[in-house]
Amino acid sequence: MLELVDLCKHFGGVKAVDGINLRVARGEIFGLIGPNGSGKSTIVNLITGLLAPTSGRIVIDAADVTELPTHARVALGVARTFQNIRLFGQLTVWQNLWVAENRDRQQRAQPVLPRWLWGGEADRQRLGAALEFSGLAGKRDDLASNLSFGEQRRLELARALAAEPKLLLLDEPAAGMNAGEIDELDARIRRIRDTGVTVVLIEHHMELIMAVADRIAVLNFGQKIAEGSPREVQSNARVREAYLGTAA
Amino acid sequence: MDFYLGLMQIIGVHTLLGLSAYVVLLTGQVSLAQAGFMAVGAYVSAMLTVLAKWALVPALLAGGAVAALVACAVGFPALRVRGLMLVVATLAFGEAVRLFFFNFDYQIAMGGIKVGPLGGEGFRQIRYFPENGWTTFQVMVFIWLVVAAVMTALWWMDRSRAGAVLRAVGEDETAAQSAGINLTAVKVSAMTAGGFIAGVAGGIYAHYTTHIEQGNFNVLVATFAIAYPILGGLSSVFGTLAAVAFIQGFLVEGLRFLGDWRNLLFGALIVLAMNLRPGGLFDARSAAGLRRVLHQVRSGTALGDAAAAMRRLLARWKGAFGA
Numbered sequence: 247m248l249e250l251v252d253l254c255k256h257f258g259g260v261k262a263v264d265g266i267n268l269r270v271a272r273g274e275i276f277g278l279i280g281p282n283g284s285g286k287s288t289i290v291n292l293i294t295g296l297l298a299p300t301s302g303r304i305v306i307d308a309a310d311v312t313e314l315p316t317h318a319r320v321a322l323g324v325a326r327t328f329q330n331i332r333l334f335g336q337l338t339v340w341q342n343l344w345v346a347e348n349r350d351r352q353q354r355a356q357p358v359l360p361r362w363l364w365g366g367e368a369d370r371q372r373l374g375a376a377l378e379f380s381g382l383a384g385k386r387d388d389l390a391s392n393l394s395f396g397e398q399r400r401l402e403l404a405r406a407l408a409a410e411p412k413l414l415l416l417d418e419p420a421a422g423m424n425a426g427e428i429d430e431l432d433a434r435i436r437r438i439r440d441t442g443v444t445v446v447l448i449e450h451h452m453e454l455i456m457a458v459a460d461r462i463a464v465l466n467f468g469q470k471i472a473e474g475s476p477r478e479v480q481s482n483a484r485v486r487e488a489y490l491g492t493a494a
Numbered sequence: 495m496d497f498y499l500g501l502m503q504i505i506g507v508h509t510l511l512g513l514s515a516y517v518v519l520l521t522g523q524v525s526l527a528q529a530g531f532m533a534v535g536a537y538v539s540a541m542l543t544v545l546a547k548w549a550l551v552p553a554l555l556a557g558g559a560v561a562a563l564v565a566c567a568v569g570f571p572a573l574r575v576r577g578l579m580l581v582v583a584t585l586a587f588g589e590a591v592r593l594f595f596f597n598f599d600y601q602i603a604m605g606g607i608k609v610g611p612l613g614g615e616g617f618r619q620i621r622y623f624p625e626n627g628w629t630t631f632q633v634m635v636f637i638w639l640v641v642a643a644v645m646t647a648l649w650w651m652d653r654s655r656a657g658a659v660l661r662a663v664g665e666d667e668t669a670a671q672s673a674g675i676n677l678t679a680v681k682v683s684a685m686t687a688g689g690f691i692a693g694v695a696g697g698i699y700a701h702y703t704t705h706i707e708q709g710n711f712n713v714l715v716a717t718f719a720i721a722y723p724i725l726g727g728l729s730s731v732f733g734t735l736a737a738v739a740f741i742q743g744f745l746v747e748g749l750r751f752l753g754d755w756r757n758l759l760f761g762a763l764i765v766l767a768m769n770l771r772p773g774g775l776f777d778a779r780s781a782a783g784l785r786r787v788l789h790q791v792r793s794g795t796a797l798g799d800a801a802a803a804m805r806r807l808l809a810r811w812k813g814a815f816g817a
Contacts (some may be wrong), residue, residue, distance in 0.1 A: 294672055320674030332669035334662045341658040347674030409674055 247272040247444045248293070248413055253302035255288055255468075262288045264468035265302075270413075275435065275445045277459030277476070279452075281488055284465040286448045287329060290415050293446075294326050295319050306413060320347055323412030327402045327419055329448075335391030339382055339401055342390050343373045346408035373408055379434075380404035396427050403434070413444045420451040432458050456480065464488065499630045503702055505742050506637035510695035511715070512722030512734040513644055518688040519723050520657075521681050522664035523576070527568055527584035528692045528719035530591035533711035535561040535693025536700035537595060537611060543622045543701070544609055545602060550622055550701065554640075558693035564591075565689020569682035588716050596708040616707025620700050633702050640698065644691055648731045660684055692719070725767060727774010729781055736775040740767065 248270040255263040263285045270276045278286050291297040293304060295316040304312050311319050325346075334342050377383050380400040385393065390401060399419060406414060416435070420428050428451065435458055439445050449455040455462065456476040464472040464479055466488040472479050479485055511532060518525045539557030542548040548556070568587055575583050601610035611617040623633055651657055662670045663680050671677055700706045722741070726733030745763055749756045771777060791797065 296668060296671070315676075316671040317674050317676045320672070325674075326672055328669070328672075332666050332672075334658075334665045334669065336665060337658055337661055342662075344655050345658050345662045345670070345673050345675065405673060 247307060248446070249305040250289070250293075251303040251305065253289070253292060253304065254300045255285075255292055255297060256300045261468045263292065263299075266465075266468070266470055268463060268470070268473075270444060270446060272444055273439065273442060274460040275439050275447060275458055277455040277462035278446060278448045278465065279450070279455060279462060279479075280465035283467075284488075285468040286465055287417055288468075289465075290326060290417050290446075290448065293319075293415060294324055317347065320409055320411075323410070324415070325406035325409040325411035325413075326415040327399075327406050327417060329417040329421065331395075331398045331402050333390040333398055333402055333405070336389065338387050338389055339393070340373070340377070340386045342401060342405050343376055343408045344369075346373075346405050372410065376404040376408040379407060379437075395422060399423070407438070411443060413446065414438060415446045415448075417448050418450060419447070420449055420454050428454055496630055499634045501743065501747055502634045503630075503637055505738050506634070506641045507695050507699045507702075508718065508722065508738045508742055509641050509735050510644060510691055510698070511719045512726070512738055513648060513731060514688040514690075514692035514695065515719040516688075516723040516728070516731065516734050517648065517660070517684050517691065519720065519728060520660040520664050521684045522667070523572065523681060523684070524581050524720060525572075525584045525685070525688065526581055526713070526716040526720065527565070527587045527591075528688065529711040529713070529716035530588035531561040531565050531689040531692035532696035532699065532715070532719075533591050533595055533706075533708070534564050535696030536706050536711070537598070537617065537696075538693070539697030540617055540620045540700040540706065541600070541610065544617075544620055545600075545604075554694050554697040557697035558690040561693025561696065562686045562690035565692075566682060566686040568689075569685035570678075572685065573678055573681055585713065585716070588711075588713065592708045592711055595711075614708070616705060616709075617700070618705045620704045620706070622701050624704070637698055637702070640694065644694075645731050645735070652730065721764075725764065725775060727771075727777045729774060729778040730776065732781070732784070733774045733776035740775060 248268070250266050250268040253263055253266045253268075254261070266285075266289065278289065280286055288297065292299050293306075295311070295314060295318075299312065302312075303310055306319070306322055306324060309322065311322060311324075314322070334345065337345070377386065380403060382393075382397060382401055382404065385397065390398065393401060399422075403416075403419065419435075420431055423431065432454055435445060435447065447455060447459060459476055461474065462472075462476055462479045463470055464482070464485045466484075471484045471488060472482040474482070511528060514531065515525065515528050518528075535554075535557035537557075538560045539553040542553035542556055543550060568584070572580055572583060595611065596614055598611050599613050601608040601612055603609075607619075609619050628636075659670075659675060659680055662673070663675060663677060667677060670680075696711075699710070703710075718741070722737040723734045724737075725741070726735070726737030741764070745756075745760050749759060752759065767775060773779070790799075
């Protein structure tokens with residue numbers, strides 16, 4: 247589904263991502279962890295095309311997307327959420343979803359003007375489903391900036407789902423959530439996976455990621471230091487070293 | 495009477511100019527090129543009616559179309575810069591257009607006299623309205639029909655998905671891109687639409703003043719163009735209209751009796767207005783209020799309420815007079 251080949255991103259002398267090779271299989275929940283500054287968010291920005299890699303390739307569904315702009319990658323089925331929530335605060339909940347383009351919309355042979363202006367019945371149903379899934383149906387016409395923190399997180403997830411992705415990248419979706427909300431998020435991520443979406447999950451919250459991820463890769467200083475099932479990763483000596491430091 | 499008709503004409507044209515900047519501002523782009531687009535529309539449509547003897551409406555549309563093409567061409571390089579850099583780049587473009595018309599001669603002989611644009615002298619004898627016997631009142635009505643048409647189109651666009659997309663781009667480009675929006679397409683479209691509206695405004699301006707020159711399209715006009723939607727508020731097209739009425743109607747004309755003191759008050763009052771109504775003269779709350787009133791009028795309750803209040807008032811008066 248997703249393949250990163252020798253991916254590098256250097257900012258001046260800083261090697262934020264330094265020769266990463268990854269393969270994410272279709273339909274799995276893939277965890278990406280590592281200490282702060284280890285390059286996790288940079289990788290998400292590279293996959294979605296917000297940053298251009300210094301070298302290396304990004305392959306999605308057997309298509310090389312390294313040169314494609316961000317919106318074209320969304321059309322191929324890549325959607326994401328952000329570490330710090332990025333909603334359109336002055337738009338209503340519905341408008342936030344309405345804005346999202348999706349693969350189907352871009353490929354449908356539909357005249358440009360109506361597509362731009364209102365979108366078809368299919369879009370309405372798709373957005374309605376995303377709204378329902380996020381549990382915000384009652385707040386359809388509220389401004390996004392007036393939502394609570396948890397609701398904003400859910401709306402951002404709904405906006406990503408409105409794009410009907412094949413690959414969903416979640417950048418620290420549990421940040422700032424309480425235990426109850428994290429349980430809900432856990433269930434939500436599993437439900438998304440069950441609809442056939444491949445999920446890449448970046449998270450600091452170990453309990454969540456160990457419970458929900460099928461496989462995990464651990465980054466440190468832009469390099470992959472371990473990869474495997476949650477159990478394998480937990481017992482890996484280099485991972486313990488990266489997180490806890492070496493014994494004196 | 496003619497004074498007020500003239501004032502209404504000015505307010506109409508400036509509203510169009512402000513609306514042209516409104517569309518562009520929604521996408522977060524601050525453009526000082528609107529006066530330049532206006533100049534292109536003014537010269538093109540005036541040349542078409544005077545030199546080629548076109549009818550007014552096709553000439554206005556053609557002027558708008560050429561201005562839109564120019565705006566589209568400006569839109570692409572403008573994508574590479576944002577914020578203050580964009581302001582400077584569009585300012586430079588506007589000045590380039592003005593200086594182009596400062597040096598632009600294209601005169602042909604017609605009935606013994608030479609007509610057409612003549613560099614710094616400007617373009618005189620744009621006599622479409624007087625030649626066809628339009629009265630000042632008719633011209634004013636025509637201008638406001640165009641304003642109403644453009645406002646309706648933009649108001650409707652605002653409520654459609656396109657409006658949400660423009661605002662999304664204006665608010666957060668990164669998030670908009672990540673939601674699958676093609677930034678290039680959206681920003682260039684907005685610039686093109688803004689160019690068309692400014693071009694039509696220029697065409698109308700050229701015909702009602704009958705004489706245009708490069709100085710009519712200077713930086714001050716470009717500044718007014720973006721000041722209207724900013725002062726009026728970006729929550730709806732009515733903000734721009736309110737701001738034009740405030741600036742042109744009240745500050746420029748209404749305070750004329752103050753003489754030189756007017757210019758001093760002018761700036762102070764704009765600052766005051768912005769501080770008292772930070773969301774714009776016509777902000778989201780005013781929009782909600784207007785919607786409520788319209789809804790009441792439509793459902794008939796407002797008229798009923800007014801009638802009941804009137805009856806109560808009459809009853810009290812009757813009591814007071816002992817009738």
